[in-house]
Amino acid sequence: MFNQTTAYQPQASQMFITPSMSICQSDYPLDWYQPEFIPYAEEYLALPDRKLTTILKWMTPYMQQAFKHFDNQLLLLAHYYMGGDIVRLVEQFQGQIGDSYQLALMAANNPQKSVIIESAVHFMAESISILAQPHQQVFITNPKSGCTMEMMAKDFMVEPAFEDLNARFGAENILPVCYMNTSGRLKAMTGAQGGAVCTSSNVKQIFQWARAQNKKILFIPDQHMGENVAYWLGIKNIAYWPGGSAGAQYSLANQNAATLKQFDEAELILFSSFCAVHTHYQADMCEYWHNQGYVTIVHPECRNEVIRSARFSGSTAFIWDYVTQDTAGTKKYAIGTENHMVENLKQHCQALGISVVNLAEAPVKAGSVGCGCATMSRNDP
Template sequence: MSLDAAVLARTAPLYERVRRVIPAMEWPVFADDVDAILSLKRERNAVILAHNYQTPEIFHCVADVVGDSLALARKAVDTNADVIVLAGVHFMAETAKLLNPDKTVLIPDLGAGCSLADSITPEDVRLMRATYPGVPIVTYVNTSAAVKAESDVCCTSGNAKRIVEKLGVPKVIMLPDEYLARNIAAETDVEIIAWKGHCEVHERFSPTEVRQLREDHPGVIVLAHPECPPEVVAEADFSGSTALMSDYVAEHKPARVVLLTECSMSDNVAVQHPSVDFIRPCNLCPHMKRITLANIREALETGQHEVTIDPAVAVAARRAVERMLAL
């Protein structure tokens, strides 16, 4: 049996997981890297944490832990591996390092950034604190460790409302996503002061697009991520984090659904729900798509790129993340 045939035979069960979203003719392109990554993980005592926006061949075939940013943060703490490879963007890798300071954390591409993380600096946070003295600062995990270090507590899209309300104060500052802050403000009596950051994927959705989707696909259920503009969320049937959107599909099994978020999310959820018809308005995150099987394999082979955080920054940033997890 040739090497190629042997690789295809070993990876055949993995292909069965994704055959509905990856054509058979494309699988040989992925199979060699998948096979090598599985072997390298055993050799290095490594785990791969993959965000919901990763492509199916990563999400379903090589990842050990998958989910939204909150799930990855929680699971990062529980791993016994020596090496964590973060298949996601840089702030997620930093969060994994904050919670696992003694482990090696790798990100396959240093260019995998985030428009939200880039929208605010530590100096901006200090200015907000000076402008609103005594008001707690709740910072979205989609930020650098240096920004987290200037904050009181972190949040995710899945737990933001709970975090805001559990602080027990009448007013909070929520950074940096303006739309998330406005959407949470509509659900709580807590006054929320917002920043002007936006996600370049979610800000592109519009109410007009939602109405057109309903016209083109009668009966479609629309699920929107809370990073979408409030006008889009108002047009949706449900709004929630990527984990909550996935849970909604699992619980309600809509005949036809559209997820207003990064388009790989639909592919990943579709694998698990073959009876659901997914309509795909494809807004890609250019940063998430910098992570590939090839550079995950290279990260495991070479140990690049290791994530490091200044110890002084790490102490304060870890405190904000751990307070979120405790709440």
């Protein structure tokens, strides 16, 4: 299905298990678990503490039974945004860590693994399933683990945009592009109209392809990433379709002449859902760390003012590789993305002599500590 250029072999993290390392996730009520998981949840909640060494001792017999039962056909996958403790648990049992699209490739490029267990969020499990080999089964550790940006761009919320824009301009003149961080249904809607799915790594290239079609681009979501690509490519005329439930209620028929003119003149129409995690970062945080001699790298889901101020921006995988390889040669990096990812990177780089700080640690905003992905944290041991 995929050639070698799409394969991704992640590095094992250098986050070593220590006796004091504890699980960062809070304990959840039993009714948060699927019925099949409750017996295990009861055992987990009854453990004397949440130290990783305690949990490993409890988990190991179960994992040994699982690997014996599936005869080496089991593959564990986790996203970079999982806490370092979960990352270490997954790696301890021969699992792999990656970005959202990379996780899908890891499964597809390992056809000998027929049972894929994903510890991240729902749209990532869907993407793994879409690209999986026919014989591969994909499971998510917690189906309630979602993505707020994806949940603000459900198919029923976006469908009015497709319908109204197609009616006003003709479906042949609307080219949808959806982000990897969307549901399988939205990806299908996009593909059915000749559009494309992009990642944070290739979004600029996908937009360049889309612009060459001489159509209006409907980008679903992320609003901020769309604004950033417009900035990079010099796209000036932008119109906005509301995100979330407001998008489901929005109609061009109810808009005034000035708003309709914006849509008529727009080269790019943004469906306005976004990642709340990345809105915590500010431009002056970048300036602070620049003055301290740090190279700043942020995710393209950050607001445009932050993108303009940071030295570099890129996907989670780009950030991880750029820093761990000390590409800038400074050994000092300030990172603007999800907190667990930054903390994992910080721990990994300690053994490499590379200093990593969270961009939000800059003393420019009272009480700012960045933000973790709360929904992904619903995956516990």
